[in-house]
Amino acid sequence: MKKKLGSLLLAGTLCVSLLFSACTGGGATPATDPGTSGGGDTPAVAAAGAIKVGVVNNPPSESGYREANVKDMEAVFSADNGYELKTFYSLKNDEQLQAAQGFITEGVDYLLVSAAETTGWDEVLKNAQEAGVKVYLFDRMIDVDESLYEAAVVSDMSAEGDLAVDWLLSQNLPEYNVIHIQGAMGSDAQIGRTGALDAQFASGKMNKVVQQTATWDEAEAKKIVESVINSGDSFNVIYAENDGMAKGAVAALDEHGITHGVGKDVIVMGFDCNKWALRELLAQNWNYDGQCSPFQAQVISDLIQGKTTASSKKIINEEKGFDATTITQADIDTYGLGE
Amino acid sequence: MKDKLKNIFKGGLGQLTIPIIAILLLIIFNLIRDPSFFRITVELNNDGNKVLAGNLISIINAASELAILAMGMTLVTAASGGQDISVGAMAAIAGSAFVKVLKSGGSINGLLVIVAFLVAVLVAMLFGAFNGTLVSVFKIQPMIATLILFTCGRSIAYWINGGATPTVDSGIVKAIGGFIPGCPIPTPVIIVIAMAVIFTLVFHFTSLELFTQSVGINGSAARLNGINATWIKLLSFIILGACVAVAGTIGVSRLGLINHETLLLDVEMDTILAVAIGGNSLGGGKFKMAGSILGAYVIHILTVTLYAMKVPSTDVKAYKAIVIIILVVIGSPVIKKWFAKTVARIKNNKSKVPVKGAQ
Known part of the structure; x- marks a missing residue:
């Protein structure tokens, strides 16, 4: 008898918690909408028309390659070239994922990713798509559906x-x-x-x-x-x-x-x-x-500004x-x- | 003479038995495998010097950094009963400091190299003092205390380098890591000998050896006898720091390049191994530095032998591990005791026979 009561209670709490989670889930979706519209507003405020770019990369200390890569990004996506650059560097995938999510919530226009690991990016990139943030991969491929990013500029x-x-x-x-x-x-x-x-x-x-x-x-x-x-x-x-x-x-x-x-x-x-x-x-x-070649920034910048168009999703950087x-x-x- | 020989067979070499047997075994193995392994030739190198070359030279040359680190590590082990696992990272810091100073001046001359070396020594001794303070004053386990620098040391080296892998091109630096013009012996080998002589003199003229051992055996008893145990432990880490700076300088000078990620990578484990193969107790107390130095050479004979056999370098570590397991197990107290017992039993049997015969 007691056992039955216990299991009933357990089932009850489960149902309630499910309901609540459903609520928060339901609540979250509309919550993102004002977020993105807010994100849409900010460029209007910064009427100068700076393109907001969030870069998630590995830290420059990783290698000479990465150092050049990071410098190249900073040089190309500079304020002079009409960009507002936000960067995040980490060797850890979960930290990178958090930062990417952060950039999306902040309302960047473009998200550029060189991932620490090839897996785990589905959800964040889907969020980006929903929020209207365009994603470019550089240097490294990620294991996700092609539809989730604009193009990948990688080395062969x-x-x-x-x-x-x-x-x-x-x-x-x-x-x-x-x-x-x-x-x-x-x-x-x-x-x-x-x-x-x-x-x-x-x-x-x-x-x-x-x-x-x-x-x-x-x-x-x-x-x-x-x-x-x-x-x-x-x-x-x-x-x-x-x-x-x-x-x-x-x-x-x-x-x-x-x-x-x-x-x-x-x-x-x-x-x-x-x-x-x-x-x-x-x-x-x-x-x-x-x-x-660690120099992918110019290729991506040209794509963003419409100077070139990608013939395929995977663009091989010239070696x-x-x-x-x-x-x-x-x-x-x-x-x-x-x- | 006869007695001495007898002593050797009785294990009279004491703790040096294991490393010496290991070296002999490796030599015999190589003699059987390929006697030309031991060929030493005189060659003209690209700088126009006549230099010695051959596997044996490669071994004693390449083991230099390890031998120097093993000297310092022996002291730390004896005094603190623990090991410093940050030596590789500290060597990267010292090497970076060395190169930083070299690159600060315009042209590299002898004076600048000496200044750079002294700066490297000072920096490494400071970091050694940091480790030593954590261990001696705050009584933190050495492995935990040095884990801090083990983790962040190479990042510090990265900051010093400013992110790149700077190179130095200088005849003097080349001479430190290679050959002094007119001298056929690799300079690192000469440095190892110099360091060994310095330690021998220090042990001879000061009571450092005695104090270190007594602190390692029983710190409280040493303190009650008026030895400043905290200072001795701290000192051992500072001395190791100096050794690290020497090793780091050699490592950088070999190629004239500092790569903070790969300079003396994983050397800490080899260093601790060298101390262990040398028959020193990793729990501290009595020690014999000669054992650790031999241990360092054992490790490198093994490595060079495996390379000469063209064993894939990915497998080298596994083979090394097998040999080392055997060495360490043979050197363990349990096996030693069993061995002593067996020897005693055989002896007893022998001595009983004539007694019986007399009856």
Whole structure:
């Protein structure tokens, strides 16, 4: 008997709580309407016509890439260019989601997102759509329906690897004996930059002397190359998946009296295009540096202002690769990251 | 001489037994695998210096930072009965400070490098003092106290660097991380020897070793005997700070680049391992610094061996773990006791036989 009463009570409270939640849910929907209309009012108040842009990104401290990315966003979406920019930086997806929701409630016109994780964005982006906020994704894709965003301006990591490997093939070496130093396994950059080279190893056009991950660690890269040199295996190409690891590899070459660079014994290839790395290219100590472009802001700005229209939802940002024989100081100033 | 040999076989090396056996085993393993592993050659490097090269040189060279950190960590372990897990992050801070000062002046000359190094030492010692104060004055568990810098240290280094990965291009810096012109031995190795000599002299001429051990064994008893336990603990962290600065400087100088995210990444765990492999009690008290230094070399012989075997570097950590588990278990009190008992039993049996025979 008592048990029955208890379960009845439980069911009762459940019903009541459901009712209440339904109420608050019902209450919430109309509540957003004045919110959005309020958001609509504010641009009218700021009659100067500044376009309000909310950017949710990863923090600049994440990498040199991100630092350049953040700076680029701030430069393009400046007050001078007719924008009112709000930014939020975090490596945590839930914090990013909260911030995005915050921007929507504040009534931004455009929401730009580079998400920490690919999942969990459905609801926030639906809210944005309901509130009339247009969403652009940059740098990273999100696992949501295409209808929820205007366009995604992203890098194609495998194109970047292809570009580099095509350049290497164009060198027409009689033999390709490659030391391949990989980044942190499983990262987008590693997968993209490894893929193209793996295809060459598989087809037999290039020989894999060693393929090791140094997890972006310069010192580890040096150890890997040193172990190859000590073992006496011959090689003529170093393909390092970022500049730091290429520098580590070169340090090992220098210590063992192996020449590198344009017209020397070993071809050195790096990625990221840090300014200091491009200077090594200019000095012809290295041969090639590839870049996954961090500059998406202008593309998005052009789309917003209607200067260009997106032919498809996914816009591949153009990738760059520099050759030591053709690079100029101007290239370093324009495209180099960091100092 | 005979007695000495006998002592060695009886385990007379004391706590050094394990690291020495480990090194011998690794050497034998490599001899069987590929004797050319031990080949040492003289090569002309790209700066025109004649330098030594080969796997053995790679090992003692690459283990330098770890060996120096292990020296400092031994003291901290002995005095506080805990470990500092922030050494990697602190090295990033020290390295960033070093580069910051180097980049502040126009051209890099010897004086500027010395100033930069001293600044790095000072900064690291300050952070060491911060850790030490938390541990000695506020009695916080060392691992928890140093967790603070472990978490935020690399962010601090990021602030110092201003976000980028600055590079320095200078012959002097290159000489610190590589070779001094005309000297075939890698400079980091020379620095390790210098540090070891300094510690030996300090232990010889001061009572630091004795005081540290007594504080580690029983802090209250040490205090009652007039030793300032708080100060000794604090001092050990400050000394570790200085070691961290030296290691950080070497790490930066090797490549002339400071990457706050990757400089001496995960080195704290290797450092603690080196101390443990060296047979030192991680609970504090008696210690032997030589053991920790040998421990550091054991770790690097292992790494270089695995690389030479072209084991994928993703798997290296797993193989390392297996070897280390074996070493640590062999060194554990339970196994030691069992071993001692077995030896004693065999001996007893032997001594009983002639007695019986006499009857």
